Structures are given as structure tokens and as C-alpha cells.
Amino acid sequence: MSVVFDSHEQWLKGAWLTVQLTVYGCALALVLALVFGLAGTSRHVWMRALNRVYVEFFRGTATLVLLYWFFYALPLVGVQIDSKMTCAVLALGLNVGAYGAEVVRGSILSVPKAQFEATIALNFTPFQRMRRVLLPQAFALMLPPFGNLVIELMKGTAIVYTIGLVDLTKVSKNIQGFSGDTIGPFTAVLVLYFVIAQVLQLFVRYAERRVDRMLGRRPSRDPSLSAVAAGAPGAGVAG
């Protein structure tokens, strides 16, 4: 078991890579989800078609295969992606973004029609309707499923060792390899993924609380960031 603790530097590096992949992957997925999700609510047929093509293609392909494709196949057709990291972020982001786009589209369509009518009665432009009323309300509906997707993506990063990146999973395999201890490293990696997931969940909870306040569902203190953040780590899981 001591070998698990002795290799803390390797663990740290692996964890850092996993976190980086998660953050970049989520950023890409979020942008894609918003762009293609909004396209899915457009009144233009070709916009909605764009949404369908993106969602169906990337939701319907295995992330691992996408990863192979970016890393092994693309160079053969003349497109070289410089870093393994970029390949991994692309594969993860495109895949999770497709699920996210459905979440965004569904949430916007779930905002009551009466809200849309009120924006017309107030003569908002189509952009203002979306930006000021529909999207903020849809955001409240998006958060719980987004929380799932973020954790899905984080766990999905475990496939990147297949193209030679040394993430948490790869570190655990390495340590198991040279130490011969199987239970130790694999238990440690289990716990580490769980801890990262819990931290991600804290961020989602925090966002949910902000949205609740926006919607007047909880008393609106002056939301000074530091005060909320200071209270979050301890109180976050319970509240």
C-alpha cells in the first residue's frame, strides 16, 4: 500500500491531466451545446438541420473511436493535430457537446410559451427575447442535466491512455505494473475519480443556488462572491 503514497508525484501529475482534460473538454462542450442547441430552436429549417446532423452524428459515435480517428486517421488524410491533448479534448468535447445541445434545446423549448408572448408584448427583438428572458429561465432547467454531463465527461477522460497520455487511469496501471500491487492503486484511483466528481458537483450546486436566487426561490442576500464561496465547501453538499 505504501507504494501508492510513495508515488504521489505521479498521482498528482495524472490527476492534473485529468482535470485539465475535464475543464477544456467541458468548455468546448458548453460552447458547442449552446451554439447547436440554439440552432435547434431556430425558425430556419437549415439551422435545425445543422443541429440534427451534429447531434445525431456525435451522439451516435463512440468517444474512443473518435479519439482514434483524430489521432491515427486524420494524419493519414493530411490533417495533423499537434498535441494528443487537443485530440482528446476534441473527442470528448464533441461527444458531450452533442448531449448538451439536446439539453439546451429541450430546456429552451420548456420555457412556458406565455413568457415568449410577454416578450413580444414588450416588443423585444428576437435576440433580446432569447438573451434576457428565455435563456436565463432555460438555464435553470439545464443545470441538473449539465451536472451529469460534466461528471460523465470527467469519467470519460479515462480513455485517453489509449493514445499515450498519462492520466489518472494510466498512472494507476503504471504503479500496478511496477509494484505488483493491484488492489492499492486501483482503489486509490477509484477514490480520486470520486473526489474529483464531488468537487465538480460543488460547482454545479453553487450555480444552482445562484439561479435559485435569480428566480427568487430563496431570499436574495447581496450575493457577494466571497461570502458565498467561503460558505460553499462545508455547507455546499448539504445545502
Next chain:
Amino acid sequence: MPPTDTAPEAPTPEESEDAAAPAEGVSTEKKGARKEDGDGAAAALPHGDAPGIRFEKVVKRFGSNVVLRELDFAVEPGERVTLIGPSGSGKTTILRLLMTLEKLDDGVIWIGDDTLWHMDKGGRRVPANQKHLHEMRKQVGMVFQQFNLFPNMNVLRNLTEGPVRVLGASKDEAVERARGLLDMVGLADKENAHPSQLSGGQQQRVAIARALAMQPKVLLLDEVTSALDPELVVGVQDLLRDIARESDLTMLCVTHEMNFARDISNRVLMFDQGQIVEEGPPDRIFGEPAEQRTREFLQAVLAS
């Protein structure tokens, strides 16, 4: 994404709604629900050059169901007209056509000297584009049965968002006007509340203030007390009576409250099956209706 008429997009962080909170607003306005002298109200209300409305052979269908069949009627500038009739007779559809929430199938609707659903292009009358609709909508405001306040904004923001973003008012200007209107509707102390924290009656009064904040010349009231608990109806009706008395808005009102209709309107139109059955001043329509259909309807409503 939908095409966007470019709007003045000041990068306001979401926190700005809290920044708008007044330190002293609560204490100054606590001397009773509403000022009865009314000059606060009169100042907040839109005045001047309300347009008339004219429907010419207006047709509206939902699938094979013809809701309005070649409907003709006119409302004078500043006139207050109540539409009564059984449900499904097309009353609400008339308001929704005027607010451009439903598309016109045939005929022409005039607001003042301009057509709502059509525009002039090289001397020909063609269907209106978004820009024309946007221009025409500036004259019209609507209050809904279900209030439809924006839950993601506090009360003050509900009232200032339209004036700032759509009318291009300055923030200070919009806040000042909004406070005047909130004072008028008796909710000066609620500007930081969220809609979900208000009663139905309070929400509807905020919704009325929000509609007026856009300085419309035509105000459409769509069964505005139907969703309220009985004890809250009176407050909203009293407010609308005041507005009717002190403004010169052109008003179109759909209601099942016959006493309210009598108080508020110059003229009552009785509808059935997308046609006007009878019209006249409220006293005559309610006192001595000429048509059998109107008598039946009034009996049914008053019995309930």
C-alpha cells in the same frame, strides 16, 4: 440562431438588478397603498394622441375552425371597448391579433393610419416584415390573464427592462418611471421582490405597470382578473378604473365581470361565433339587450 436586429447591448452583469436597489425606497412610500389624489398616477400614465383601431373583413382560422369570419368593427381614438360573449367566440383572438401573437389569415387591421399586418411597398400592400411589426407594436401594450411576469427578474427589473432595451431609455429615467408606476399600483415597497414572492393580485398589478411602462397608446386587457382569487379581484379592477379615468388610452378589454365592464367601457360588443351580435353603450347592453343571444348569455353569466 435567429437573426437579430441589433439591440443596444450594454454589458450588464446579472448583479445589476441588485445594484438598482434603493436604500430609502421603502421608507418614503409607506403611507398607504395608493394615493387617492391621483396626480402621481396621472403623471405616470401615457397621454395624448391615442390611435383608433379598425378591423376590415378580418378572418382568423385555427385549422379548419374559423374563429373570426370577415369581422368588421372600429374603435375610436381613446375609446374603451369591452368584448363579451361565450368562450370560443373569438374575443381573445381579437386581442392576440392586435398584439401580433397570432397571424392574420385575411383582411386588414388598422391602428391609427397604418396597417398592422401589412405594409406599403411601391404602392402595393404586402405582408408586414419584422421591422414593420416592431414599429407597430410600439403603440400596443397587453396585460395577460396569467400575468406572465419574468420570473428571472425582480419587480423593478420587470418594469425597466423593456424601456431600457427596447425604447432606449436611460437607466435612471426607466427606474424613475418604474417607481412612479409602482407607486401608482400601490406596490412601491415591492420593487426588489421577485414575482414568485407576490400574490396573484400583486403580480397582476405589476404586470399592468409593466405594460404601461412601455408607454403604449392602446392597452389590451385579456381577462385580467380571471386567474385571481375572488378577494384580490377588486384591487385590480379599482386600479384599472383609475387608469381608465385618468388616461386617454384606447382600451380593449375582454372580461366576464359584467359590473367591471359596465364601469370601465364606453361601449360593449357582444360576440358570438366570430361575429358581433350586438353593440351599444354598457347601460343599454346590460339593461335592455335587444338580441335574444345577448339575453341568454347575460343570464348565464349572471347566474354563475
